[in-house]
Amino acid sequence: MLLDLNHPCIPRVRDFFVEGGKHYLVMDFIEGRTLGDILEKEGNVLGVNGARGVTEARARSWGQQICSVLGYLHRQAPPIIFRDLKPSNIMVTERDEVKLIDFGIARTFQAQRQSTIIMTIGYAPPEQLHGMPEPRSDIYALGATLHRILTHHDAANNKPSIFAFPLVRTLRPDISMAFEQVIMKALAPGVEQRWINAGEMEKAIINLPPISVVPPTGAIPQLGQARLANPQTPSNSVTPSNPSRHSTTGPGGRYIISALGFINTNRIEEAYAAIQQAYVLEPNNSLVHRTFGQVFARRKPPEIERAMQAYNRSLQLNSNDAETHKLVGDVALFLRRLPLQAIPAYTQSLRLNPNDVDSHQRLAQCYEDTNQLEPALREYQEAARFAPKQPLLHQKVGQLAWRLNQFPIAERAFVTVLTLNPADHQARFLLSQVYENEGKLIDAERECAYVVPMIPAAQQVLLRIRSRLGR
CATH class of the missing domain: 1.10.510.10 (Transferase(Phosphotransferase) domain 1)
Known part of the structure; x- marks a missing residue:
């Protein structure tokens, strides 16, 4: 050989x-x-x-x-x-x-x-x-x-x-x-x-894009030797010289809380001013750098590279923060429109916090957008398990299961949607077609006949079902 x-x-x-x-x-x-x-x-x-x-x-x-x-x-x-x-x-x-x-x-x-x-x-x-x-x-x-x-x-x-x-x-x-x-x-x-x-x-x-980052080599720099009093972006040093935090209990905590409040009300520049104050007091707090990232990501237009720089610094200080990994995924999915690149970040976020509904839902969206339907279905099912009162999640489960010819799963999902919202005519129409594929023609006829007045396209489906019933 x-x-x-x-x-x-x-x-x-x-x-x-x-x-x-x-x-x-x-x-x-x-x-x-x-x-x-x-x-x-x-x-x-x-x-x-x-x-x-x-x-x-x-x-x-x-x-x-x-x-x-x-x-x-x-x-x-x-x-x-x-x-x-x-x-x-x-x-x-x-x-x-x-x-x-x-x-x-x-x-x-x-x-x-x-x-x-x-x-x-x-x-x-x-x-x-x-x-x-x-x-x-x-x-x-x-x-x-x-x-x-x-x-x-x-x-x-x-x-x-x-x-x-x-x-x-x-x-x-x-x-x-x-x-x-x-x-x-x-x-x-x-x-x-x-x-x-x-x-x-x-x-x-x-086909990888050119490398744009100069990697840190040699001796680890001491962060205390060069610190900005009013930074434009967070520090990029690899290892802090004093212990890092991941909380709002330190001296910069009230500024972090204020910045997050401003972000939630879309007052981005006020959030930026507040988080700069927190940085002066706690430059090694990972929450400070995470918040910087949120500010940069929410600016109009978004400052994607600065957001990623801040998120990476936050992860250097605390690599086990599920929320920061999720935010990294959000940059790839929503800002860069690259769902394939978002998958590792959401996956890591879920390893650290398996019960996060948003991460399951966004990971499912990434899989669906990249035509990986079986893992997409699995993640939508997990999201629906943790948020059973959200009909849209069950709707996604039903639609993907139907596309994968997993009709029993699709049936349960659409029934759940109608239990939560009996007026969802589209879910009822889809349920009728699932019943038809399962050979439950009487159930299919009942559900389809109900939605004909609201969904004209259902008329053709109803005629087909009745033909199969010999009517």
Whole structure:
């Protein structure tokens, strides 16, 4: 198998022989270092909570090259799965060219056949744990590798499971949202939610927007050495020199509360003046920076980049604030109109606060807008579970379930809508069509006949139902 491979990222196997009962390969000598070595010696871009790693530019370059070689391996007949992609099995030359090494457990892919379970925990996806690796298992391992070299995060610390990686930007806020999305999609525990193939992931990396942030490197600056008395934007330093807060009980608390009140009444510039006062008193309070973000996001026109700068600073100070993650999602969904980029932020918000109706609803909207209907239905159901008196949520459940031909779910949802609001004629009309699809024609006729005077289009449906009833 190895003798036939010819790709710039794979050392050529020139020969093989057996001596003393042992098998040997004659391969090209690669002069360079592994990604693991580079991370330890050159991973000096500082994040939060002890995170550090290489620059986004280098990670993009390496990721693109690895996608290229994985695509080549997976296009073989039959496909070749590497099965053990990780930083120690990837070498980089002095020209920053990637070389895959240690093909010891690579194997050809045979669908529906279980293989020996050989892997590295933290880089192997769930299906490989069960002895069923496939080409997209390598894509997951690439996602884990990129996550590691950017953050130095150990997957052993993932919660609640080894497969639940934290969002890259919670550890490295300087990483672009677009690149984070590429990595987190590769890390999806479900095979179907990952990139379709390595080629698609490579295209996504190639098409990423230019990097606009200069990452913080070297020694962590002391925030107390440079502090603005009347800031135009919040400080961007990585780690505060004095303890951070996440409350309104400190000296700046009354200004934070005032600013939030002004925001709620759409008095944005007054909110800005108040939160500046809070910043002077508590520059390390994450609520201060979150409020700055809300001010910038609500200005006319919105100052999107300044809002994201403030939200990122807030998350540097308190990465476990579900509300700030939700606000980051709101920027992507409502201001940038990029629902795919909003998904990781809302997902992280729900990990921290699973009962947030708004986050479930907005995540559902993102999935629906990107034509991921089954997860959209699941999130609308969760939102409706936590807010059972909101008919619009049940209406969305019914509509999506109908589109997915899940008629019993659709029936229950529309019945719930009518229980909450019997005058909702559109829900009744949809319920009649659900009944028709379920073969409950008498129920379908009853509901449809009721709405004919209000919905003219129902007349044709009613005639069809009665025809099926032989009337």
